[in-house]
Amino acid sequence: MMLIVAACSFILWIVLFFFHGRFWRRGPILYSIPKTTLESIKEKWPDVYVIIPARDEAETIEKVTNSLLHQDYMGQYRVLVVDDGSSDNTGGIIRNYRQTLSLEDQERLDVIETSTRPTGWSGKLWGLSTGVDYIKQRYSTENAFFFFTDADIDHELSHLSTLVYKAQKDQLDQVSEMVQLRCENIYEKACIPAFVYFFCMLYPFPCVNKKSSKVAAGAGGTVLIRSKMLNKIGGVASLKSALIDDVTLATLVKKHGGNIYLGHSSLASSLRPYDELSDIWNMITRTAYVQLRYSVPFLLLTIALMSFMWFVPLIQIFTAQGLAHKLAVVAYCISICSFIPTLSRFRLSFLWIFALPFIALFYLLATIGSAVNYYRGKGMMWKGRAYTAPAIGDGKKELHLHLPDMVSSDNIQQANIQRDSE
Known part of the structure; x- marks a missing residue:
């Protein structure tokens, strides 16, 4: 079983690195x-x-x-x-x-x-x-x-x-x-x-x-x-x-x-x-589940793929043996080295490659948090407005928030229209 899991992770990274548009390159x-x-x-x-x-x-x-x-x-x-x-x-x-x-x-x-x-x-x-x-x-x-x-x-x-x-x-x-x-x-x-x-x-x-x-x-x-x-x-x-x-x-x-x-x-x-870290968390949760079209199957697929890409190789480096261990090492090296061109573009130390699996975990948790927000009725928050599903298509609904410390801009506009008419 360990070998099968390691092989899946290895094959996934071979496909991504060599046959997925070379997404990792510094350009264009x-x-x-x-x-x-x-x-x-x-x-x-x-x-x-x-x-x-x-x-x-x-x-x-x-x-x-x-x-x-x-x-x-x-x-x-x-x-x-x-x-x-x-x-x-x-x-x-x-x-x-x-x-x-x-x-x-x-x-x-x-x-x-x-x-x-x-x-x-x-x-x-x-x-x-x-x-x-x-x-x-x-x-x-x-x-x-x-x-x-x-x-x-x-x-x-x-x-x-x-x-x-x-x-x-x-x-x-x-x-x-x-x-x-x-x-x-x-x-x-x-x-x-x-x-x-x-x-x-x-x-x-x-x-x-x-x-x-x-x-x-x-x-x-x-x-x-x-x-x-x-x-x-x-x-x-x-x-x-x-x-x-x-x-x-x-x-x-x-x-x-x-x-x-x-x-x-x-x-x-x-x-x-x-x-703050919460600012980045909110940036991700605003649209992550929207990107998955509010689909539970897509969310589960994302969790599975992220696990095979980032967590399986790292864990198996310390737990697997033999061929499974070797495949895990290669998959892990490919995964973190693919991040180097991006770090170069941002002029950051290449040592950040070792943090990538943990950063990926943060993004995965934020994606799950985006789904949780949706099912709690929060939807996507932006500039004092909240949007709920379906986000793609004409059936999208919109909620206008009326918070004690915030006046809805739509109310402001309605008041201005009424004032002008008077």
Whole structure:
């Protein structure tokens, strides 16, 4: 029995390491395009409309908007901040910031608020849809791009040019990136690189980028998409109820014959800190069971696979003998060494490879915790809203929380509407 278990673990890692899109590699990474290369392009650069949905992002919204407003993009572009019922004066901060800008920059920056969110929409997607509608009503979007980015992502000056260049050069309909996540304190160093590693294992980037592959994924922090393709898939409304919207969007683009790219970014970084281990736990539990489609069989399969991948080899190193022990050693070495390229990308000590099985246990427990939250009726918590199953499809339900120390943003919007009508 020990030999059979060891053999299963060994075979699993051989398949993953050599035949699963080489998910463990350091790339692909999207680097800045040299200025001379960009200036040599004779064709007109397409218009780009940047949309930033923001809810309670007072700490980062000004820095993020400033980084996007001062891109070295050689075409025409506009920046739109969509305030989704923030309770921390996010909209006010960006409006005050706008008044300090030159007239040219003021003309390029718009700030609007969402209306009351319809039933069946997630908050972020309603903000994006509101922004897209606003742009289409005022500007021509033919042959243009939309750039969707989160309100906690800082962008280097050449980021927008690099994204559009990549899309035009490779005839891509969508370009998305896994931005550089913050990795400073001990909790972030322990868990954030593993988050990227597990994401790449779930959606190998080379498979995502291959048109013939059915694997599709995106990273919601930065998504550049052609306006024509967005119209073709039915607009933002086509994924209105998706809680994992970046993967859903990429899947729709690929299903409609589009070419997509997913890589690691060298030009965009997240400003969101994870100061406590509980912050990372909550990040995982928000969507882990959603990713498993609220399926108990998928959860059990995940537990089994994680056990064979991480726990069986480590345990058998100390308990097995003979061939079983040798297979366990090889499987363990492959598993932890596959983490080295990710650690290299985060510039961390390779000694972190020995912590990976224990970090995997943390992620597995958080996934189970995500399922427990669902069956306790908590669903997915985000920005003062809770979402419950089914998360994929039109039947998703939404709960509005009314906590003693928090006023629902929807109530604020309803009050504003009533006040305006009076």
